[in-house]
Amino acid sequence: MEKNTRLILALDVLDGDEALRISGDVAGYVDAIKVGYPLILATGLGIITELSKYAPIIADFKVADIPNTNRLICEQVFRAGADAVIIQGFTGHDSLRSCVELAKSSNKDIFVVTEMSHPGALDFMQAAGGAIAKMAADEKASGVVAPATRPERVRKIREIIGNELTIISPGVGAQGGSASDAIKAGADWVIVGRSIYLAEEPARAAADIVADIKTGI
Secondary structure, X not given: OOOOOOEEEEOOOOOHHHHHHHHHHHOOOOOEEEEEHHHHHHHOOHHHHHHOOOOOEEEEEEEOOOHHHHHHHHHHHHHHOOOEEEEEOOOOHHHHHHHHHHHHHOOOEEEXXXXXXXXXXXXXXXXXXXXXXXXXXXXXXXXXXXXXXXXXXXXXXXXXXXXXXXXXXXXXXXXXXXHHHHHHHOOOEEEEOHHHHOOOOHHHHHHHHHHHHHHHO
């Protein structure tokens, strides 16, 4: 991804035509589009190929399995046209390594979840977040996912991984996170979903968020 607007759209709609329309509307305001299970299960893996004409595609499958299964999943997603895959880190270094090795051989990216943006992440994930971030750095992943809803955690994870890895940060908008606060804390990109795709004018909503991002740079 090129760091132009620093905004990633989380496109969690269920209709393929709607997904394409929204992506076309916001194409000039986002550096990437993140798609997950809701859209893929509703429309099929081919939607990745269709959306890729608007922006780089991050497949948010939060892959969390044994190394061989992880590799097989990532192979299919990359073949469909995704530029990056988000995986879980709690399955350990060998599962992560299988994804990173495949991604590097394909000129693709792997982002590792350190902790998620919802309140329940405090139950178990935050305690392991620092160790997962260090593992991601050690295994030379492209970057990590850290919560915009907790900028202090973004700052801590940045301290752990240094400047070699990128941070993409979800939770801005509907979940209460601030784009500018996340950027100030060390995120490279913020991820926004409902505040854009549910807006009457998605392009204007995206433009407003980009303006907020700029105040954090």
